[in-house]
Amino acid sequence: MNKAELIEELASKTGTSKGAAGDALEAFIDIIHRNLAAGEPVVITGFGKFEARARAARTARNPQTGAIVKVKKTTVPVFKAGADFKKIVSGEKKLTAKKAAPKKAAAKKAAPKKAAAKKTAKKATKKR
Numbered sequence: 001m002n003k004a005e006l007i008e009e010l011a012s013k014t015g016t017s018k019g020a021a022g023d024a025l026e027a028f029i030d031i032i033h034r035n036l037a038a039g040e041p042v043v044i045t046g047f048g049k050f051e052a053r054a055r056a057a058r059t060a061r062n063p064q065t066g067a068i069v070k071v072k073k074t075t076v077p078v079f080k081a082g083a084d085f086k087k088i089v090s091g092e093k094k095l096t097a098k099k100a101a102p103k104k105a106a107a108k109k110a111a112p113k114k115a116a117a118k119k120t121a122k123k124a125t126k127k128r
Contacts, residue, residue: 036077049080050077051078052075
């Protein structure tokens with residue numbers, strides 16, 4: 001599954017548009033990026049943990065030439081799958097079929113319209 005397919009699946013599961021699902025996915029990825037860059041882990045219970053790990057400086061060998069190369073210390077992103085995620089992937093635990101989220105009916109907000117009507121009526125009487 002690629003990113004476009006994931007966005008499509010998110011849109012169908014949540015009952016939103018592809019644009020909204022894409023924005024949500026981009027926001028999720030941005031949150032993970034920002035937290036890991038700040039050194040903070042992101043833990044999603046039941047799914048897994050995203051964290052940044054420091055790797056020490058070391059020497060390595062170039063496989064083509066056999067030359068010894070110094071590798072600088074660096075920080076790399078790491079994902080560790082949660083227990084539930086591992087069980088689902090291994091087949092120990094079955095996924096339950098979830099229904100698509102129902103679309104919420106738009107709630108009418110009568111109070112703000114009345115308040116706005118009162119304000120315009122007051123302005124009209126003051127101008128006379």
